Structures are given as C-alpha cells and as structure tokens.
Amino acid sequence: MPVPVTPKAEANLTEMCSSIQGEGILVGCRQIFLRFAECNLNCRYCDTDFSKTEFCRVEPLSNAGPIELIANPVGQESLLKLVDHWCREAPGVHHSISLTGGEPLLQQQTLAEWLPQLRKLLPIYLETNGTLPELLAPLLAHLDWISMDIKLHSQTGLTTDWDVHRRFLQLANKRNCYVKVVVGVTTPDSELRMAAELITEVSKNIPLILQPVTVGHKVSVSPQRLMAMQQRVAAIHENVRIIPQTHVFMNLI
Secondary structure (H helix, E strand, O other), X not given: OOOOOOOOOEEOEEEEEEEEOOOHHHOOOEEEEEEEOOOOOOOOOOOOOOXXXXXXEEOOHHHOOOOEEEEOOEEHHHHHHHHHXXXXXXXXXXXXXXXXXXXXXXXXXXXXXXXXXXOOOOOEEEEEOOOOHHHHHHHHHXXXXXXXXXXXXXXXXXXXXXXXXXXXXXXXXXXXXXXEEEEOOOXXXXXXXXXXXXXXXXXXXXXEEEEEOEEOOEEOOOHHHHXXXXXXXXXXXXXXEEOOOHHHOOOOO
8 A cells, every 4th residue: 555645753762673573462563663762661671772872773574684774853754665665575474563661641642643644554552651541541543552560669669550550451441451560479469359359440341461470581480380370360351361472582673
C-alpha cells in the first residue's frame, strides 16, 4: 500500500527492528519494534539503556546485513517509509508494531500524529510502565494492544503507586490488555496479593503475567517459588500465567 502523506512529527528513538516478541501473552509473535528514548522511572532491574542518543540504530529485516544509523529525532516520513518497506518485504509475518522504551507515552504528542498512519500498516501494541494514565487517554483510539506493568517496590526499589496503576488499568481495559508483574526471590506475598486484587477489581478477564527476573540469561527464581506465587495469586485472580523473558534465551534484542 502507498505511504500516506502526513504532517511533520519527530521523536527520539534508540532502535528500530523487526524481531520476535519475547514477553507476555504475544510471546513468539513477530513485531516491528520502535524503541523510544527516555523514561519517567529508573527501575533497579531494568536492562535497557533509554537515554537519548544522537542516532537511532536500525536493524535490517531478519537481522541480516549492516546496521543503519538514522539521525535523531526521527521524522515521521522516514519512519513510515521504513515500516511500509518491511511490510512489503515480509508480507504477513508481522503481528503488530510494538511501541517500547523507555516509556513511549512520554512522547505522546508525536504518537498522536504517528499512530493513525502507522495503524494503517499494522495494529499497534504499546508496552508501558502503567504510570501515566493522563497521557494514555488521548491515544486509546489508536491502540490495539496494551502491555501494562505493575511496578513492585520489592523489585524496582521505587514506591508502587497503586492508585495510579488502577486508573491506568481502567483505561487500558478498554483495549486488548494484560498486566505484567516482574517478580524475584524477594517479592513478598503482600505485593502479589495487592496486584491480584487491583486487577480483579477492574476485570477478572485481564491476564496477569508473572515474569521472573532474568540474571545472566537465567531465570533467577526457582520453579517451586514461581508455582507457589502462581498458587497464591490464583486464589484471588485465576487468569495468571508464568512467562519468562524468552528473547534472552534466543539471543534476540
């Protein structure tokens, strides 16, 4: 399909690539990833460099070939041309476009211009830390999937704002959504209970993913502990799954 003519809009991206989703309920799906710079949080376990960069790295389709560098901020026209090219080169392979980061919602004004055009090419999947409901609301009509984190203090080192997460999830539940909670050996049952109660309060149908922290390309929580966590959560919210970060096992970005 032809690339539509659109107004100028720019964003700071650190990376663009076509790869396999390694987390959550869409694990295994091929997506076009747009990694946005900047984040409003600084989680202890985060393994992503979300600082602004002079250039955005563009991995070639199927990760075969030289890496291209595009000057930041990336313009809308060049972005649409690239996404359209990848869709033409590999028809039918991509499930969606993943907006990831950092925290994509920090560049909400640009997304408001980008998403109607990008969505003509593929569905839109937002990966978010779930702390900015006021920035999510204006974009809901342009989103198809939302992967929302609940940030637990025991793992992030940050205070969990349960009220903000609740307001965010009430909005996210208007689209296809699920909640991801990163857990570790120090995660207390009290935090698991609060997360499960919050989700159930919004909807019993929202999937909850317990994602064990990955350390050195290995799951850092024992199977016994993970199953005990799942059992405790399921007593409150039955729709709970354990899914580790699979992309690290496949040496994917």
